[in-house]
Amino acid sequence: MFRPAAAATAAIAILSPCAPEAHAQETATAEGVLAPENANEARLNRLQPPDQVMDAIGIQAGMIGAEIGAGRGRYVVQLAVRVGESGKIYAEDIDATALRHLDQRCERWGLANVVSILGDVTDPRLPAGELDFIFAISSYHHFSDPITLLRNARSALKPEGMVAIGEWLQSTSPEEIEAQMSAAGYTLERTETFLEANDLYIYVFRIADAHRQ
Numbered sequence: 001m002f003r004p005a006a007a008a009t010a011a012i013a014i015l016s017p018c019a020p021e022a023h024a025q026e027t028a029t030a031e032g033v034l035a036p037e038n039a040n041e042a043r044l045n046r047l048q049p050p051d052q053v054m055d056a057i058g059i060q061a062g063m064i065g066a067e068i069g070a071g072r073g074r075y076v077v078q079l080a081v082r083v084g085e086s087g088k089i090y091a092e093d094i095d096a097t098a099l100r101h102l103d104q105r106c107e108r109w110g111l112a113n114v115v116s117i118l119g120d121v122t123d124p125r126l127p128a129g130e131l132d133f134i135f136a137i138s139s140y141h142h143f144s145d146p147i148t149l150l151r152n153a154r155s156a157l158k159p160e161g162m163v164a165i166g167e168w169l170q171s172t173s174p175e176e177i178e179a180q181m182s183a184a185g186y187t188l189e190r191t192e193t194f195l196e197a198n199d200l201y202i203y204v205f206r207i208a209d210a211h212r213q
Ligand SMILES: C[S@@+](CC[C@H](N)C(=O)[O-])C[C@H]1O[C@@H](n2cnc3c(N)ncnc32)[C@H](O)[C@@H]1O
Pocket: 017, 018, 019, 020, 021, 068, 069, 070, 071, 072, 073, 074, 075, 092, 093, 094, 095, 098, 119, 120, 121, 122, 136, 137, 138, 139, 142, 143, 144, 145, 149
């Protein structure tokens, strides 16, 4: 079992960078590696329960994955603990300040299986051919050119790798996501709708046959 190093409980002053979910600055106490750092993270974790989401996608120990749009690491800590010491998570974002916070968060909790990557708006700069999954949550509608971004991410996946996207229904329709992902070279495998009451669908895509090496 993966045991992140113990760390002192920290009082953290946080201003979330993630509009439109951003809320007023608040102070919160982190009780453990998986604990939300502030009220906004706690609210999002209630709407997107990490264990249920990761179970639905099929995230398992030993997997190597990446989160595109990882922000300050709210979900990266969940993914890192789930894949464990034998797995690895690449935490990618275009916001260097958010990644610095993410790095400190992982260091504080001894998560040695997380590597952060500062990406470009249309190129996540992920390592080639290494990934079992690419994940994005609450981020898809922030991508200014999701087709180019996800097209450029494709080469990072193993041939049977998946892209799993958790996205608000009110931000992007299922039809729009499927069309854009198709243009990026993916085929929709399934849509998980169990969080529809929370306005969230989870989409699992595979590399389209025409693009599989
Ligand atoms: C609402 S935050 C979500 C952060 C994290 N996934 C979470 O749920 O806590 C959206 C993130 O997407 C990032 N982002 C926006 N455009 C991006 C792009 N083209 N490539 C990578 N990340 C991007 C932002 O910098 C921001 O950190």
